[in-house]
Amino acid sequence: MLIDNLDHQQQILEKLYLIRDLEEAIAKHYPEGEMRCPTHLSIGQEGVPAALSVCLTHEDLAVSTHRSHAHYLAKGGCPKAMVAEIYGKASGCSGGRGGSMHLIDESVGFKGSTAIVGNTIPIGVGLALSQKIRKEKNISVVFVGDGAIEEGVFYEAANFAALKNLPVLFVCENNLYSVYSGLENRQPKGRKINEMVAGLGLKTYSGDGNDVVSAHQLLTQVVDEIKRGEGPVFVELSTYRWREHCGPNYDNQLGYRSEEEFLSWQKLEPIARFEQWLADNNLMTQQAMANIRQQVKETINQAFDFAKTSPFPDASTLDKHVYATGEQ
C-alpha cells in the first residue's frame, strides 16, 4: 500500500476537492465583476499540492507564485481569508491589498506568494538558511513553474542552496507552458529540466504530478531526505493547466496548444485517478467520497458568503502600510 496512513488518504482527497471546487467557484463568480484582480487557476494541477500537503507540518515553510491558490490551501491556509483577499476585502489574508497573487498565512507557514516570476525563489532559500542557522528540523518549500527555471535568479539561489546544503525543496510543476509559449519554443531540443538542475549540484527527481499516489510517495521520501540534513532537492512533476493562463475561461481556440493535447491531459486527471485508486483498493466507498466532497462544498460556500459580506478596507487606511500575516 503506497499511502498507508488512512488519515493521509482522506486529507489528500479533501485537498483535491477543496482546490478544484474552490477554483471552480472562482471561475463561476468571476464574470460577476466583483473580483477585481487577475486570477491564475490551478484546475487540472491539483495533484502535486494535494500530495505534498500531508508531508509538511505548519512549521515547514512555503513560498509560491502567481498561481498560488492551490499551494496556499495545501499548506493549510484559511479558505475564507483567501476568498476575501480575492474580493479585495479588509478581512482578506493581505488586508484586501494584494489580491489573488499575494496570499499569505503565517500561522500555517505559508510565507507568501508574489506576481513576479522567480521573485520568491531567493526568499524561500533565505528561509531555509534561517532554519539551518537556528538548527530547526523543518524545511522550506519553493513552488515554481517550468517558466521560472528560465529566470537568472533561480540559478543564483539554487547554487547558494547547494553550496550551503540548505533544507530546501524546489517543487517544479511543469505544465509545459509559460503563458502561451511551449517548452519547445523556449528551450533547446532534448533538454531535461531536472538534468540541467542536477548540474548545479542539487539532487533531482522527476515524476507524474497527476498520479497522486506516486507523487505522494516521491515527495514523502524527498521531505525525509531533506529533514535528515541531506541538502536541497529539486523535484520536477508533470501536470497540465486546463483553463487559460490568467482568468476563468478555456483558451484552446487561441491555437498555442492543440485540442488533442488538451484532451489527452484531461484523461490523466488527478482527482478521478485518485478516487479510482481508493475504490480499487477498497479504501473508501463512493458514498464516503461524496460526503467529503459535500462538506468541502459547504466550506467553500461559507468562504464566498464571508468574502461577499465583508467590508472593503476603510479608505482612510489605504495610504498606510499593512503588514499582513494572513491571520484573521
Ligand SMILES: Cc1ncc(C[n+]2csc(CCOP(=O)(O)OP(=O)(O)O)c2C)c(N)n1
Ligand atoms: C519577471 C517576470 N517576467 C514575466 C512575467 C509575466 N508572466 C506572468 S506568469 C508567466 C508564466 C510563468 O510560467 P510558469 O513559471 O511555467 O508558471 P505557470 O503560469 O505555467 O504556472 C509570465 C511570463 C512576470 N510576471 N514576471
Ligand SMILES: [Mg+2]
Ligand atoms: Mg508553466
